[in-house]
Each structure stands twice: as structure tokens, then as C-alpha cells.
Amino acid sequence: xxxxxxxxxxxxxxxxxxxxxxxxxxxxxxxxxxxxxxxxxxxxxxxxxxxxxxxxxxxxxxxxxxxxxxxxxxxxxxxxxxxxxxxxxxxxxxxxxxxxxxxxxxxxxxxxxxxxxxxxxxxxxxxxxxxxxxxxxxxxxxxxxxxxxxxxxxxxxxxxxxxxxxxxxxxxxxxxxxxxxxxxxxxxxxxxxxxxxxxxxxxxxxxxxxxxxxxxxxxxxxxxxxxxxxxxxxxxxxxxxxxxxxxxxxxxxxxxxxxxxxxxxxxxxxxxxxxxxxxxxxxxxxxxxxxxxxxxxxxxxxxxxxxxxxxxxxxxxxxxxxxxxxxxxxxxxxxxxxxxxxxxxxxxxxxxxxxxxxxxxxxxxxxxxxxxxxxxxxxxxxxxxxxxxxxxxxxxxxxxxxxxxxxxxxxxxxxxxxxxxxxxxxxxxxxxxxxxxxxxxxxxxxxxxxxxxxxxxxxxxxxxxxxxxxxxxxxxxxxxxxxxxxxxxxxxxxxxxxxxxxxxxxxxxxxxxxxxxxxxxxxxxxxxxxxxxxxxxxxxxxxxxxxxxxxxxxxxxxxxxxxxxxxxxxxxxxxxxxxxxxxxxxxxxxxxxxxxxxxxxxxxxxxxxxxxxxxxxxxxxxxxxxxxxxxxxxxxxxxxxxxxxxxxxxxxxxxxxxxxxxxxxxxxxxxxxxxxxxxxxxxxxxxxxxxxxxxxxxxxxxxxxxxxxxxxxxxxxxxxxxxxxxxxxxxxxxxxxxxxxxxxxxxxxxxxxxxxxxxxxxxxxxxxxxxxxxxxxxxxxxxxxxxxxxxxxxxxxxxxxxxxxxxxxxxxxxxxx
Numbered sequence: 001x002x003x004x005x006x007x008x009x010x011x012x013x014x015x016x017x018x019x020x021x022x023x024x025x026x027x028x029x030x031x032x033x034x035x036x037x038x039x040x041x042x043x044x045x046x047x048x049x050x051x052x053x054x055x056x057x058x059x060x061x062x063x064x065x066x067x068x069x070x071x072x073x074x075x076x077x078x079x080x081x082x083x084x085x086x087x088x089x090x091x092x093x094x095x096x097x098x099x100x101x102x103x104x105x106x107x108x109x110x111x112x113x114x115x116x117x118x119x120x121x122x123x124x125x126x127x128x129x130x131x132x133x134x135x136x137x138x139x140x141x142x143x144x145x146x147x148x149x150x151x152x153x154x155x156x157x158x159x160x161x162x163x164x165x166x167x168x169x170x171x172x173x174x175x176x177x178x179x180x181x182x183x184x185x186x187x188x189x190x191x192x193x194x195x196x197x198x199x200x201x202x203x204x205x206x207x208x209x210x211x212x213x214x215x216x217x218x219x220x221x222x223x224x225x226x227x228x229x230x231x232x233x234x235x236x237x238x239x240x241x242x243x244x245x246x247x248x249x250x251x252x253x254x255x256x257x258x259x260x261x262x263x264x265x266x267x268x269x270x271x272x273x274x275x276x277x278x279x280x281x282x283x284x285x286x287x288x289x290x291x292x293x294x295x296x297x298x299x300x301x302x303x304x305x306x307x308x309x310x311x312x313x314x315x316x317x318x319x320x321x322x323x324x325x326x327x328x329x330x331x332x333x334x335x336x337x338x339x340x341x342x343x344x345x346x347x348x349x350x351x352x353x354x355x356x357x358x359x360x361x362x363x364x365x366x367x368x369x370x371x372x373x374x375x376x377x378x379x380x381x382x383x384x385x386x387x388x389x390x391x392x393x394x395x396x397x398x399x400x401x402x403x404x405x406x407x408x409x410x411x412x413x414x415x416x417x418x419x420x421x422x423x424x425x426x427x428x429x430x431x432x433x434x435x436x437x438x439x440x441x442x443x444x445x446x447x448x449x450x451x452x453x454x455x456x457x458x459x460x461x462x463x464x465x466x467x468x469x470x471x472x473x474x475x476x477x478x479x480x481x482x483x484x485x486x487x488x489x490x491x492x493x494x495x496x497x498x499x500x501x502x503x504x505x506x507x508x509x510x511x512x513x514x515x516x517x518x519x520x521x522x523x524x525x526x527x528x529x530x531x532x533x534x535x536x537x538x539x540x541x542x543x544x545x546x547x548x549x550x551x552x553x554x555x556x557x558x559x560x561x562x563x564x565x566x567x568x569x570x571x572x573x574x575x576x577x578x579x580x581x582x583x584x585x586x587x588x589x590x591x592x593x594x595x596x597x598x599x600x601x602x603x604x605x606x607x608x609x610x611x612x613x614x615x616x617x618x619x620x621x622x623x624x625x626x627x628x629x630x631x632x633x634x635x636x637x638x639x640x641x642x643x644x645x646x647x648x649x650x651x652x653x654x655x656x657x658x659x660x661x662x663x664x665x666x667x668x669x670x671x672x673x674x675x676x677x678x679x680x681x682x683x684x685x686x687x688x689x690x691x692x693x694x695x696x697x698x699x700x701x702x703x704x705x706x707x708x709x710x711x712x713x714x715x716x717x718x719x720x721x722x723x724x725x726x727x728x729x730x731x732x733x734x735x736x737x738x739x740x741x742x743x744x745x746x747x748x749x750x751x752x753x754x755x756x757x758x759x760x761x762x763x764x765x766x767x768x769x770x771x772x773x774x775x776x777x778x779x780x781x782x783x784x785x786x787x788x789x790x791x792x793x794x795x796x797x798x799x800x801x802x803x804x805x806x807x808x809x810x811x812x813x814x815x816x817x
Contacts (some may be wrong), residue, residue, distance in 0.1 A: 014094065015110040016047050016287045018159060021139045034087055037142040038063055039082045043143055048155055049743070053103045054644045065147035074295045074328050081261055081302055081796040082332075105606060113137075113163060135143075137163075138464060142335075161350055161424055178227035180207050202378030228384070229373045234369050236330055244323040244465045246535045247794055277441055297321055303441035306418035307411075310445030311425040313806050315483025318422045321443065324774050325420060326388055332716040333368075333386075336404035340380075340418060342387040343369070346556045347391045350406070351399040357410035361387060368557075368798070392423035394806065396554055400427070404435055411436045422785070434624075445480040453484055462685040467493040474509045483512070483805055491516035514811045521791040534778070534787060540815065542784060542791060545776045547812035557800040561709040573770040577630075585754045586621065590614025590664070592750055596743055597668035606668050613664030618655060632709035641789055665747065677747050678733060706782050706799050710764050717757025725749030742769065 015025040022044055028031040034040055041063050046052055047433050056076060063079075064072035080097050096103045122206055137159050141152060277300055292770075301308055308325075312318045322344070329342035353360065365376035365385075379385055385730055394401045409628035412419065421435055425442065447660040455466055469476045479485050491513055522536050534542075549567055550558060565577040590610040596604025619628075662678020705711060729745030771777035778784040787800050793808065794801045 011169055014108070016043070016112070018047065018111065018113045019137050019163070020042075022141055034082055034336075035338050036079060036332060038079045038331075038335050040141055041148055042079055042102065043081065043104070044138060044155075045151075046102065047106070048159070049104075053101050055099075055101050056099075062151055063145055065145050069277045074298050075331050077299050077303070078328060078332055081299070082336075093108060113159060124603050149423065160179060166668070168698045183533050188684070225337070226373060227379070228337070228341065231343065231365075231369060231379075232330065232333060233372060234798060235326065235343055236342065239323055240327050240330065242797050243795045243802075244320065244327060247320055253423060277439060289750050295324070297325045300439075300441065301325055301329075301418075301420065304437075307436075307438035308420040309418065309428075309435055309437045309440040310422045310426055311440055313426075313445060313481055314424055315481035316443040316445065316806060318424075318443060319530045320482075321441070322388055322390055322420060322422050328350025328754050329386060342386045342388055343772050344388045344390060346394070347389050347403060348394040348554055350403050351554055354399065354402060354406075357406045360406075361385065367562075368800075383414065386418045387420075389421045390558055390804075391421065392421055393427035394556055395556075397427075401432055404433060405430055408433075408436045413772040414489050446482070446485065451476070454489075465489055465492040472509065475513065476512055478513065483807065486519045488513060493520070500765050511811060514808060518793070521793070534784065538778070539788070539791075539793075540812070541775070542778055543788065544812045544815045547809045550809065556806075557797055558785075559800045560706045560785070561632055561764070561799070562630075563764070565763070567627070567767065567776070568770055568774075570770075570774075573774075575771065577763055577766045578627040579619075580627075581766055582622040582627040583615070584762055585617040585759050586614040586761045587611065589747065589754065590617075591742075592746060593665060593668065596746065599739075600669060609664055611666050613660055617660045617664075620660070627759070627763065630760060632713045634709050634712040655682070665743075669740065669743050671745050672736050673732065676728075676735070676744050677751075680728065680744075680748055681751060706785065706801075708760060708794075708799055713757035713760045715757070717761070719754040720756040721753040724752030736765045 014027065016027070019487055022040060023031060023033045024043065034043070035168045042059060045054055045059065045062060056073075060069070060072045060076055064075055067075065079100065083095055084097075092110055098106075137156055137285075138152065146331050310321055326342045326344060333341050345361065345366070345368075349364065350357075350360050353575060355363070355364070361380050362373060362376045365379070366373050369378075390409070392400065392403065407419075407421065411419065421437070421438075455469075459583040468488075475488070479488055517542065519536060522539060546558060550556065553566075565574050568574045568577065590613060591607075593614075594603070594610035597603075598612060600606075620636035657690045658678050658681050661681045662674045664674075665677045666674020725745045725748055728748030729741045732744035733741035767775065772779045785794065785796075789796050789801070791805060795804055803812075
């Protein structure tokens, strides 16, 4: 690259290369090209413009043509912030941006394409000329937007043609006296035969030093890019598409058939959910009185050193604001492979183990996002995760202070780590110590004028909310948050004055509002022909059971394939799911053994021996605790560390069970098959005890079946049955012949299938059967959950479900059965 730079005599502070790979070289010779693709796109557009000035609207149309305007404006601000940091060591006025346009001072920079056009006579003296044109231009600009792709294709073609034609025109003239004729002809011939698809000459590395990248430590190895890509897709699908884009605010517009593009509508909704910002790094009394909107949260996050606490009343929009921040950060992470991935975590699960925050984050990535443990630990260790922690107030009050201490300790160990935390304001004020953050956002309650503006927008025929407020003044006192305003707008849209109830105590008005919302959503929406419909009583009852279970388990998100036997209160039912399921598996194997034994001895003797062995073995296995938890077998991984941690009781039990199984088979078929099956059983027990049950990852990135882990367990059981059965048959056939091979093959297949999925499936469906018998859950749980999502009682988050708001979950939890 030094050879190419020597072609030009003029020295500039910053050099922009358009030929070959698009790159920017700073004053000191370091490569300062932004890693974010949108930022590179903005620079390319500015560099190729006539005067270096481009209106902001034009940049949005080219780079964010598929985005909503507010989101596009927020993304543009983020990209401009990246560019300001890129040029922070260069001239102050080199790159500027105001409210209307963005400017690049082209007179103060060097462009390789301009030098070729203007200084060709100097270039003719150097044989490096053809290197400037031997490949495509603007090579490393990603065309993630169709409008930008079209613009880029046109610019590439025009730039290549302009450079080639200019050089050819100069070279075809009479050579100058100081230019070697032979070299002149070689250059001319080379330019005529340029292959546009050829790769550009790589730089020699002397000039492009590693820039000072503050996020360089988070760059992942190439083999980890798959996990990064999958995690990005999951966060986008689970939280942005599944929750933010299905938010009650948007659903309310649909239910009330409001015109999203009307000025009045935009004004009404733009006023909802405003907040103020305070910076703890400055004077604590210097809170700004300026109210901000959701689209500015990314900019505020950057201003507050990417360390933020979001506070507000219940239903004020804390989670919505957090997800707006996640959406803006996701776009940066998609453009820049070195930007940490914003991941939403629910703090309600922290109290389960009360571990350090980094260990808890690893657990959550593994269990909620199905990322393998090793990759989770590596990503956290390299600061590749930007935690967005929701629900500090949902942590049990007894554990909340310890949770804050864990967060603060993690922040002190990683001082520059980016993070955002959400909490109810009242619960946060009761904490004995504050969170360590650079600033906080306080979401304000709605004013009466904001509420009136909203009411004017929805005041159309058959809108009953105004009538309800006229009858019940206490109802309006509740409408201080976007949640209550949205719910009231739906709940009372079809009410007439003569059907409204009299005023009730304040606490009951809120419950009646939720009840009216539920009734409206169940009555107005006509179910599709192929979907189920549930009565109000059944819907409320099962949602009440769900809300109480989540409250007892201190969870916010319900995962169908993670249900445990602890949901059953009856002792007999609990025994059936835990030890009883083990007995079922043992007896099924024993029955097969006894029936096959009828070929070599009287059936009653073979059945008797097999069933006794099965009962004793199953009982001991149940006592050892193998059925106490339901562990989906999706992505199994043996670990010597896990095996070493197995208790002595389980190790002794494994030897005893091996003896019982081997003795039972030996009494029926002889010592050789008995010894082989006993040895196989012992190996299976050792292997099973060494397993780390990791949830599948890659195949769930885009498709999240609510019961996926149970289905995957069944598929793994089928694989284990096939592999173990075939291996056992071939091994036994070599030693004992056909008869022994059939026995060993069938028993090996059955035992392997039980260990690697069948037992888990039996436990899961036994649990669901008893919950249905107890009327604690519907028979088809998935259909009911999807029904509740359709009626806007729940959101779907990946393969889990969450109530649209904690207030609604609390309403169901305190209802009487």
C-alpha cells in the first residue's frame, strides 16, 4: 500500500480508499474504518456525493427503507455516534452533523478515485497503476437494505467506468517524453483487459495498523459466529417480534380500529410513556425536566456511559422501554460483529440459586436461550453479552438486596460493562443500597391532559370509555399509566351507559377493569374454524392456576417442557410421576424379558423371574432419585467432572442394580447374555450419570416449539434404540449366536431408549395427565396457551409464555378458584 500512496504527492490528514476494499486511514497511518456496516455505508454515500453533504432523510431512505421512521431515526443517531467516535482524534470539523443534514469535508481529505482522475500524468511514471483498477470498488460494503443495494450497484458501475475511461483517454494520447514507451504500452494493454471480477491487491500491512477498538476483546472466533448469529435471531424473535411488536399499545390500535397515520393519533400516543433522565455522574440534583420519548432511549443509553436504571410505576412501560433499547442495540450488533449482543434476562430466577451474576447469566443463556454452557461462559468472559435485566422488583423481597449486591459486584469486576436494569420505583426506593449505574430514567405517570387527549382520539360511535368514566370517577384515577389506559380503551369500548356498574371501592375498580377486559377479549374475537374456544370460567380458572404456579416458583416465564412434579399437591400423584414412572420403565423391560424367556423355559417361570427383577430394580432406581426431576434429553454431553460428583449412594446403587439385572437375565437365558446385559446396564448408568443435559441450540434459532425439548427427547430415544439395538445384536451374535443376539439386541434397545428419552416423555405426559385430572390445566395445553396469546392475555417468548403484564398475572393469582 505504501507503493500506491507514493503515487500521490499531496499529503492529507485522512485518506479514504474507494478502490478495492472501502477503508479509511487516519493521520497516524492506522486503519480507522468503522466495523458497523451502516456507518461505513454513510461514509461511502458522503464520499461519493458531489459536495459531501447529504440530508438525513436521504440517508434514512437509502439505509433504513424498510424500518418505521422513528426506529430509522434512532438507528441513524446511533450510527452517527459511531462515526463521531471514529473521527474523535482527527480534525474537529472533519465530520459534522446537524438536525437536517450530515456533512463530510471533502476538501480536507484524500480520495483515491479523485487522485486518479486529476493526476494521471504522475501515475503514468509508475508501474503500480494497474493495481488501482484490477478489482471491484467499494468491496466490503454490505447491502443489507434493498434501496442501498440498488444505489451501491449503480455507484460501483459508474465509478469503475469513470476511472477506466479516464485512464484510457489519457493513455491513448501521445506519450509524454518522460514516460517509458514500453511501460506505456503494457499499462494501456492491461487497462483494456481489466477483469471487473478480479480481487483487489491486498495491502502489505505496513500502513493498516490495528486501530484502537474499545470492543476488540469481544470479537469472537470464526467458529463461534454460528452461536452469535443464533443468539441474535433468538433475541429478535423472542423479545422484539414476540413481545414488543405484539405490545398491548399496538394491539389496542387494532382492537379500536384507530388510524395509525393520523396526526391526532400520533400526538396522543407520542405523549404516552414519556420520561426524564438523571445522571448520577453529575450533580444528583441536576435532574433534567425535559421529557423524552422511547425513540431517544438508545441515545440516552450512550450518553449515560451505557449504564442505565429504568424506574416507573406498575404498567408505566418499563419493559417496553427496555425492549426499545434492545431493538436499537440489536441493530448495532447485527452490523458490527464486535458489538456485544443485547440479551434480555428476567431477574426473577436469580433467587433460585443465589449465585454470582456471571454464573446466573450462564445458566440463563443455557436454559432460556439454549446456548451450550461452554459457549455461554466464553461469551460472558469476553464481554460479548450486554445484559438487559428486567424485573428487579419481581425478585422476592427477602432476596432483593442480595441480588443488588450481586449486580454491583459484577459491575465492579467489569467496570466498563454495558448494562440496563428495570424495576418498579417504589420497590427500588425501599432497598437499603442503590445500584451502581451512571444514570437513571424515571417514567412519569400520565397527566390528566394526556388522558383527555387519548379519550378524544377514541371518541367515536360505540366507544363506551367516556361513558364509563362519567359514571365512575374512581375509574379515571386508575388511568395514570399506559397499561391501564390501553386496557380501559379495550374493556369499555362497547359499553353503554345503562350497563355500567355503580362506583365501587378503589381496589375493586381495578379488578373490575381487568374483568371487563377479559370479558371483552373473549366475546369480541371470533375464533377461527380450526381453533379451540374456551369459556370465560375455564379461561380464568386455568390462567389463575398458571399465575399461582409462576408466583410460587418465583418465575415470570412459563415453559411447558420445563414443568416439574412439584406442581402436584397429591402425594400419590407425585409418587406416580417420580418413582412410579421408573417402575413403569422397569416393568416394561421386565415384561419383554419374560415374554422372550418363554422361548427357552415355561412362560410362568420366565415372567415371574423377570417381573421380580423388574420390581426390585425399579424400586431401587426410584429410591436413588433418578425420577425426582424431569430432565429433557436434547443435546447430551458426557462430563468426567459430573461423573466424579455422583454421590456414593448412587454409585453403590448402580452396582446393585447391575447385579439384579444381570442375575435376572442370566436365570432366564444363561450366564453369557446375563453378563452382557449386566455390563451394558452398568455402562449405561455410568454414561447417564456423567451427562450434562444441554438444550439443543441451532435448530431452535427460528422455530421454537412450546414442547420442543420433550419432542427432541423422544427423537433421541428413537436414535438410541436403533443404535444400541443394532450394536447389541451384532456383538451378541458373534459370541452367542442368533438366539442370544435377539435377546441382547432387544433388551439393549429398550434399556437405551428408556435412559435417553422415553422415561422423560413418560414423566412429562403423566404430569400433564394429573394436572388435567385435577382441573389445574387443560388437556391440550399448547392450544390453550396459543388461545390466550390470541386473546392478548399472554405473550409468547420463544418456546415460553409470559403474561402481558405482571399486574394481570397478579390479578389472576389473587382470584378465587
